[in-house]
Amino acid sequence: MDKEINILVVEDDNDISQLLCSIIKRSGYFPQPAYSGTEAMIYLERQEWDMILLDLMLPGMNGEEILANISEQSSVPVLIISAKLEQQTKIEALRTGADDYITKPFDIEEVAARIDSHLRRYKRSMDSLKRIELKHKDIYINTEAKAVRVNGREVALTAREYAILVLLLSSPKKVFTKANVFEAVWNEVYYGDDNTINVHMSNLRNKLAKANPHEEYIETIWGMGYRLKS
Numbered sequence: 001m002d003k004e005i006n007i008l009v010v011e012d013d014n015d016i017s018q019l020l021c022s023i024i025k026r027s028g029y030f031p032q033p034a035y036s037g038t039e040a041m042i043y044l045e046r047q048e049w050d051m052i053l054l055d056l057m058l059p060g061m062n063g064e065e066i067l068a069n070i071s072e073q074s075s076v077p078v079l080i081i082s083a084k085l086e087q088q089t090k091i092e093a094l095r096t097g098a099d100d101y102i103t104k105p106f107d108i109e110e111v112a113a114r115i116d117s118h119l120r121r122y123k124r125s126m127d128s129l130k131r132i133e134l135k136h137k138d139i140y141i142n143t144e145a146k147a148v149r150v151n152g153r154e155v156a157l158t159a160r161e162y163a164i165l166v167l168l169l170s171s172p173k174k175v176f177t178k179a180n181v182f183e184a185v186w187n188e189v190y191y192g193d194d195n196t197i198n199v200h201m202s203n204l205r206n207k208l209a210k211a212n213p214h215e216e217y218i219e220t221i222w223g224m225g226y227r228l229k230s
Contacts, residue, residue, distance in 0.1 A: 037061025037066050044069075080093050081102045085186075129212045138215065141169060182197055185200075
């Protein structure tokens, strides 16, 4: 993982807290212990966290209240680590927004594996959210609104032109063959119909050039295909 991973450990038992913190450090992440519900809320208000390990039986404010609070405001993964074994408690915690429920006493390797697993999943979901906005030079695409802006101006594209541009921006260094473009955009097998692609690519280039005549966005790699111009 590229950035520093910070994990809040909300556990009032000092020995268990130290054990969880050492598991986190051993995995290359950065733990921050909090020994009460009130202290946990201070840390939650102070900064963003990549994960929260949360005991349910806490002084000050109990774990269920903290969990409900987190679930309303954030999508950060929360792993409950609790001595409460009742099935109903587990179900309620998972329904409230917990991502996992580990019972005490726990296995050190299992906790480490579950932390890694949930962090990977969270990173993937965050990465896919980032893909809502694609950028290249002064092209901005909001894939949720299907809106394209070039040089600060909105550019109206046809569905095919838009799909070609999104394809290119999704893998900025890749050279797309005409077969790649046709099969991704038309969703059909490519039988060498160059004319269809040429017309759409030409129209797309013209619209981009009209929005910013001083910039070139798509280059033709002769004998290969198309790529974004860096």
